[in-house]
Amino acid sequence: MPMPLKTPKSHKARKLSKRPPLPTGLALMQDPLLNKGTCFTLEERRRLGLLGLLPPRVSSPEQQLARALGNIRQHPNDLLKYVEMISLMDRNESLFFRVVIDNIEEMMPIIYTPVVGQACQLYSHIYRRARGIYLSQRERGMFKEVLRNWPVRDVRVIVVTDGERILGLGDLGASGMGIPVGKLSLYTACAGVHPAQTLPVTLDVGTNNESLLNDPLYLGLPQRRLTGAAYDELVDEFVRAARSVFPKALIQFEDFANRNAFRLLEKYRRDVCCFNDDIQGTAAVTLAGLYSACRLTKARLRDQTVLFYGAGEAAIGTANLIVAAMTAEGMPRNEAMRRCWFMDSKALVESSRTDLQPHKKPYAHEHAPLKDLLGAVRALKPTALIGASGHPGQFTREIIEELGRLNAVPVIFALSNPTSKAECTAEQAYSWTGGRALFASGSPFAPVRFEGRTLVPGQGNNAYIFPGVGLGVVASSATRVTDEMFFEASKILAGLVTEGDLSSGCLYPPLSRIREVSARIAAKVCEVAYTRGLAREPKPKNLLAHVRALQYQPTYKSYV
Numbered sequence: 001m002p003m004p005l006k007t008p009k010s011h012k013a014r015k016l017s018k019r020p021p022l023p024t025g026l027a028l029m030q031d032p033l034l035n036k037g038t039c040f041t042l043e044e045r046r047r048l049g050l051l052g053l054l055p056p057r058v059s060s061p062e063q064q065l066a067r068a069l070g071n072i073r074q075h076p077n078d079l080l081k082y083v084e085m086i087s088l089m090d091r092n093e094s095l096f097f098r099v100v101i102d103n104i105e106e107m108m109p110i111i112y113t114p115v116v117g118q119a120c121q122l123y124s125h126i127y128r129r130a131r132g133i134y135l136s137q138r139e140r141g142m143f144k145e146v147l148r149n150w151p152v153r154d155v156r157v158i159v160v161t162d163g164e165r166i167l168g169l170g171d172l173g174a175s176g177m178g179i180p181v182g183k184l185s186l187y188t189a190c191a192g193v194h195p196a197q198t199l200p201v202t203l204d205v206g207t208n209n210e211s212l213l214n215d216p217l218y219l220g221l222p223q224r225r226l227t228g229a230a231y232d233e234l235v236d237e238f239v240r241a242a243r244s245v246f247p248k249a250l251i252q253f254e255d256f257a258n259r260n261a262f263r264l265l266e267k268y269r270r271d272v273c274c275f276n277d278d279i280q281g282t283a284a285v286t287l288a289g290l291y292s293a294c295r296l297t298k299a300r301l302r303d304q305t306v307l308f309y310g311a312g313e314a315a316i317g318t319a320n321l322i323v324a325a326m327t328a329e330g331m332p333r334n335e336a337m338r339r340c341w342f343m344d345s346k347a348l349v350e351s352s353r354t355d356l357q358p359h360k361k362p363y364a365h366e367h368a369p370l371k372d373l374l375g376a377v378r379a380l381k382p383t384a385l386i387g388a389s390g391h392p393g394q395f396t397r398e399i400i401e402e403l404g405r406l407n408a409v410p411v412i413f414a415l416s417n418p419t420s421k422a423e424c425t426a427e428q429a430y431s432w433t434g435g436r437a438l439f440a441s442g443s444p445f446a447p448v449r450f451e452g453r454t455l456v457p458g459q460g461n462n463a464y465i466f467p468g469v470g471l472g473v474v475a476s477s478a479t480r481v482t483d484e485m486f487f488e489a490s491k492i493l494a495g496l497v498t499e500g501d502l503s504s505g506c507l508y509p510p511l512s513r514i515r516e517v518s519a520r521i522a523a524k525v526c527e528v529a530y531t532r533g534l535a536r537e538p539k540p541k542n543l544l545a546h547v548r549a550l551q552y553q554p555t556y557k558s559y560v
């Protein structure tokens with residue numbers, strides 16, 4: 001459990017030197033934010049009551065890192081590696097983040113998609129130690145008090161889920177807590193938001209997942225989901241309590257079912273510093289991928305016709321941002337909207353349908369009804385096919401070959417997570433188009449060898465966006481998160497893709513550059529916040545330097 005930080009009065013005051021006196025002895029070793037384990041020096045051991053509590057030989061940080069990595073890598077499967085990683089985070093956050101940051105391509109799939117999905121499915125069985133705050137109907141009326149149980153007041157980023165749509169895995173109830181924990185570890189690893197300033201929250205509003213309800217080890221409340229006014233009131237009490245207890249915190253809504261996600265975003269976005277990553281973060285990363293694809297094909301964004309498979313948060317959010325981007329290129333809005341088409345679980349979204357949810361209606365263009373995706377590809381002739389349906393294998397050979405016939409360079413994004421839900425694999429996209437496709441996916445796929453070339457699939461994952469946006473909000477103490485911030489973030493991300501990245505077909509920078517990407521996104525988000533009068537901190541001279549100076553580094557400070 002982290003120890004309290006005082007509320008900062010200035011940028012400088014945020015530094016850890018302002019923290020209250022150090023605990024000593026076991027209490028020091030049991031605080032994961034302060035613990036150095038075998039790296040406590042002899043002097044520290046003498047002065048801080050640690051003598052005898054640790055094995056005698058002092059490790060160097062490199063030796064400690066090697067030991068931690070060995071412990072993780074020795075496990076025969078990814079789930080056990082996840083458990084090892086979370087245990088490490090519970091013991092020593094510096095070491096955990098050193099491991100992740102230095103080995104981001106290896107560790108991100110474990111602490112985030114795809115393995116975190118498996119971990120959530122088994123959450124109550126692999127559970128070791130609590131992390132974050134749980135709020136349920138049982139605590140109604142006391143949410144402020146519950147949030148005050150968290151030992152830190154200067155929380156700057158909250159990721160909150162109600163567990164109803166965890167990745168593409170559906171309703172996992174309170175077991176969804178793995179997602180806020182995983183996302184927040186990326187805020188720190190990918191952008192450098194200080195871990196003491198992050199708070200994972202799960203609203204346990206019940207679950208309709210029968211296997212969880214029947215599982216005696218399930219750790220959430222074994223009752224059906226709240227709906228209607230009771231649900232809305234619970235969410236509202238949380239938002240009000242969070243604003244009151246953590247007035248500078250950004251609230252990220254995560255993995256809510258779409259009937260609530262769109263509504264809640266609309267309800268709170270004008271008054272509360274919040275965003276929905278599934279809607280807005282996904283949009284920014286996908287648009288950046290399309291910009292990169294346009295660079296390769298020498299086309300303009302406004303020349304694209306995009307067919308989305310799935311018409312939920314990710315797909316509609318992305319279309320909204322594409323429309324904004326096309327409009328910025330001078331295209332009339334109604335024309336831009338007609339460049340975006342959707343297939344949902346029933347059929348093509350078109351104007352004769354009477355069963356459409358409100359978020360789909362603006363895209364219900366006039367068209368004859370169509371039931372199948374192949375028919376839609378033939379009729380609409382899209383330049384890009386984007387999957388965000390949570391249904392695997394739906395981009396069949398016939399469909400991809402048809403897209404390849406229509407386009408010299410077909411763009412195929414299979415964004416559904418985890419890997420098991422991807423609409424097609426990287427290998428399928430490349431081999432069925434004779435190696436011509438530009439492919440990106442939500443969860444990582446390994447590079448593919450095709451006719452003597454190595455093709456590198458990009459990871460079209462919002463992890464390229466939300467950590468940088470969050471750091472920008474923290475750095476400026478922004479009062480709101482706006483669509484403009486995501487649009488600008490998208491352009492920054494696309495601008496950081498090099499000719500070298502593009503030459504292997506990769507539409508995104510490698511993850512090894514993610515901290516730099518996030519710093520630049522954060523600086524841009526700060527700029528938007530200052531320009532729009534949304535910042536609460538005095539404006540620093542150099543925004544990029546300011547953001548870089550704030551980035552958390554997992555290095556040990558001397559305590560003596």
Ligand code: NAI
Pocket residue numbers: 165166167168169257258277278279282285309310311312313314315343344345346387388389390391415416417418421441442443460461462463
């Ligand atoms: P959602 O539940 O809001 O939307 C799913 C959509 O797919 C709905 O419109 C539904 O009608 C449609 N659908 C369901 N079954 C279908 C079928 N058989 N055929 C055609 N359409 C079907 O979910 P959301 O948030 O849009 O997420 C969808 C997927 O995208 C999930 O797997 C999620 O993990 C992934 N995602 C990926 C992100 C990334 O960064 N790559 C970010 C956010 C979501």
